[in-house]
Amino acid sequence: MPLNNDTIQQILTQKFGEVLSDWQEPYGMLTFTAPKEMNLKVLQFLYDEPSLNFRFLTDLQAVHYPDKKGQELAVVYHLHNLVDNVRIRFKVFTDITKPDVFSATALYQSANFMERETYDFFGVNFTGHPNLIRILNVDEMDYFPMRKEFPLEDQTRVDKDDEMFGR
Amino acid sequence: MSRPVQYNTKLKMVEAPEAMMGDGFMATSFEKVVGLARKNSIWPLPFATSCCGIEFMATMASHYDLSRFGSERVGFSPRQCDLLMVMGTISKKMGPVLRQVYLQMAEPRWVLSVGACACSGGIFDTYSVLQGIDQIIPVDVYVPGCPPRPEAILDGFLKIQELVGQESLRRRNGDKYKELLASYGIQ
Numbered sequence: 001m002p003l004n005n006d007t008i009q010q011i012l013t014q015k016f017g018e019v020l021s022d023w024q025e026p027y028g029m030l031t032f033t034a035p036k037e038m039n040l041k042v043l044q045f046l047y048d049e050p051s052l053n054f055r056f057l058t059d060l061q062a063v064h065y066p067d068k069k070g071q072e073l074a075v076v077y078h079l080h081n082l083v084d085n086v087r088i089r090f091k092v093f094t095d096i097t098k099p100d101v102f103s104a105t106a107l108y109q110s111a112n113f114m115e116r117e118t119y120d121f122f123g124v125n126f127t128g129h130p131n132l133i134r135i136l137n138v139d140e141m142d143y144f145p146m147r148k149e150f151p152l153e154d155q156t157r158v159d160k161d162d163e164m165f166g167r
Numbered sequence: 168m169s170r171p172v173q174y175n176t177k178l179k180m181v182e183a184p185e186a187m188m189g190d191g192f193m194a195t196s197f198e199k200v201v202g203l204a205r206k207n208s209i210w211p212l213p214f215a216t217s218c219c220g221i222e223f224m225a226t227m228a229s230h231y232d233l234s235r236f237g238s239e240r241v242g243f244s245p246r247q248c249d250l251l252m253v254m255g256t257i258s259k260k261m262g263p264v265l266r267q268v269y270l271q272m273a274e275p276r277w278v279l280s281v282g283a284c285a286c287s288g289g290i291f292d293t294y295s296v297l298q299g300i301d302q303i304i305p306v307d308v309y310v311p312g313c314p315p316r317p318e319a320i321l322d323g324f325l326k327i328q329e330l331v332g333q334e335s336l337r338r339r340n341g342d343k344y345k346e347l348l349a350s351y352g353i354q
Contacts, residue, residue, distance in 0.1 A: 150294075
């Protein structure tokens with residue numbers, strides 16, 4: 001039987017029950033949310049369960065929703081089952097004042113650089129990461145540029161007049 | 168058959184500096200001779216990171232031919248070069264690299280900043296891009312444009328030649344120059 005979204009949802013609900021929420025299928029890609037304490041348990045199950053077999057972490061990043069109080073930062077995992085060629089997306093939400101999420105590096109080696117990048121741009125603190133330092137931005141940078149409260153423009157510049165540049 | 172020598176009559180020579188001349192001697196200031204020699208044999212070091220670098224390639228190639236101005240030899244070792252030509256976007260992460268290249272050049276050294284990105288960050292007004300290389304190294308001539316045409320780069324190069332030719336031999340030892348470098352945290 002080919003692995004489809006309904007089967008995946010069924011297997012996951014059997015294992016975790018109502019803990020997993022917000023099931024969606026945008027453009028046919030199964031997406032769901034878990035509490036952030038559960039992220040490693042869910043990932044481990046997706047990895048180990050022979051009928052699911054999601055062994056490849058394609059992508060990992062964060063999204064900042066400034067209006068969702070207490071759930072400002074979403075960490076998104078993109079997983080790929082290479083045997084059946086099925087992809088799913090899995091999110092956890094965290095409070096921006098305490099952005100601690102368990103690191104997936106023990107399970108997926110590819111999470112190492114991607115978690116560093118996510119830390120670099122959003123300041124998500126991945127607990128258990130072996131080397132959580134900036135990866136793309138300069139080391140001296142003292143903020144997380146992709147968070148919405150920071151303007152995109154370089155703030156060191158003094159010669160740009162707001163009136164002239166329409167800001 | 169003899170060679171058509173008349174084609175060589177259009178050779179352009181640099182003019183001799185102002186001098187006292189008589190039979191068998193010529194007296195002028197050392198500064199002028201050195202300036203003349205330097206300005207007509209500038210070795211450029213291209214630091215090309217993006218589209219302005221493509222324009223520079225055209226500038227170097229046969230059609231525009233930068234070597235007409237005495238820059239036949241493009242050096243790729245900063246230690247041998249006189250002119251750092253920065254062409255393209257310099258990200259903040261690349262800033263220390265550019266600075267290191269500048270520090271490796273021997274005095275006297277000049278810097279030509281080509282294109283909007285090198286001069287001011289250009290359209291990349293963002294957290295990751297250096298807003299003008301003059302934040303980390305002193306710049307002598309700015310060439311605007313996005314990207315500038317080869318003619319504009321040549322014009323900037325001629326401006327550099329002007330500076331080189333007129334520079335006082337003592338400038339690099341002067342307090343003003345040391346102050347300038349100190350303001351960049353060099354030395």
